[in-house]
Amino acid sequence: MTVIATEPATATASRAAGYTHAAAWIVGLTIAWGATPEVSDTHARIATAYADRPVQAIAQALLVHGVAAAGLVVVGSGLLGWARRTGNATARFAGWAGTAAAALASVQLVLELIAVLGADPASPGRTGALFEAVQRVDGVKMFALAALAAAACARHGSLLRRWEAVTGWALAATITASGIGYLLLSTALTPMAFLSLPLLLVWIAALGAALGRRS
Numbered sequence: 235m236t237v238i239a240t241e242p243a244t245a246t247a248s249r250a251a252g253y254t255h256a257a258a259w260i261v262g263l264t265i266a267w268g269a270t271p272e273v274s275d276t277h278a279r280i281a282t283a284y285a286d287r288p289v290q291a292i293a294q295a296l297l298v299h300g301v302a303a304a305g306l307v308v309v310g311s312g313l314l315g316w317a318r319r320t321g322n323a324t325a326r327f328a329g330w331a332g333t334a335a336a337a338l339a340s341v342q343l344v345l346e347l348i349a350v351l352g353a354d355p356a357s358p359g360r361t362g363a364l365f366e367a368v369q370r371v372d373g374v375k376m377f378a379l380a381a382l383a384a385a386a387c388a389r390h391g392s393l394l395r396r397w398e399a400v401t402g403w404a405l406a407a408t409i410t411a412s413g414i415g416y417l418l419l420s421t422a423l424t425p426m427a428f429l430s431l432p433l434l435l436v437w438i439a440a441l442g443a444a445l446g447r448r449s
Contacts, residue, residue, distance in 0.1 A: 244315060245446040251308030252442020256435040258305065262297030266290040273369055274421045277362025284353035284361060295346040303339035306332055309438060312445040313386065316393065325393070328385035335378035342368050342375070366419060373417025379434060380410045386441060393448055398440045405433040 269287040271280040284291050310332030317326035349364035387394060387402035394402065408430035415423025 244312065245448075247308050248312035248442045249446035250442070251305040251312070252439040252445075255302045255305035255309070255442070256439045258297045258301035259431070259435055262294040262302070265297070266294035270294060271365055273416070273419055273424050277358040277365075278355065280349075280365045281353045281358030281361040282355045284350045284365075285355050288350050288353070291350045292347065295343055295350070299339045299343035299346065303336040303343070305442075306336040306339070306438065309442050309445065310336065310382075312442070316445060316448060320392065322389060324385045324388045328382050331378050331382035331385060335375050335382060338371055338375035338378060342371050345371070369416050369419060373413045373415070376409045376413030376416060376430070380406045380413065383409070383437065394441070394444050398437070398444060401433060401437045401440065405430060405437050408433060 266287070269283065269290040271283045275283070310329045313325050313329030313332060316322065317329055345364050345368045349361050349368070352364075353361045383402040383406040387399045387406070408426055411423055412426035412430045414420070415426060
């Protein structure tokens with residue numbers, strides 16, 4: 235009875251987590267559109283943006299680095315469960331990569347909350363440094379997400395459909411490039427996020443749905 239009750243619950247959780255991840259990102263970006271700093275901004279502009287619109291900045295941080303990360307944890311857990319049932323070592327690696335990405339998002343959340351709550355345009359150095367740290371952690375997180383996508387798609391036959399695997403490989407390539415940009419604070423590469431982020435939201439939602447189908 236326990237197995238029968240648990241499997242549908244796991245399927246529902248994975249599916250819901252994938253959709254929640256996408257929704258949190260979309261709502262978070264919408265709430266703070268044009269109100270939060272950019273990688274190219276000076277420390278003074280970063281501190282001013284946070285000081286002028288702290289509620290929007292905090293709401294966005296809680297959604298994209300908090301709620302979305304929680305969804306990623308559930309999807310990662312679903313992958314680990316799939317790996318245990320099938321003996322798929324690459325799925326296990328993918329699950330841990332997703333969990334690592336969620337942990338890095340939590341670090342971003344803490345750093346960003348400290349930056350926003352302590353923003354002082356008269357003394358912007360600390361806030362600017364914290365903002366840059368958040369972006370560099372974002373770069374490392376993107377590498378973890380690239381590893382998640384590549385590992386999940388490496389042996390996808392019994393889990394992902396063809397279009398889901400193709401999307402995953404495209405995500406792995408584009409998010410690696412944007413990850414380099416954010417890690418190095420390179421304005422030449424950070425715009426790749428405009429391509430990698432939509433792919434990420436679609437693919438994580440599709441992955442959650444795939445885990446739901448197979449649970």
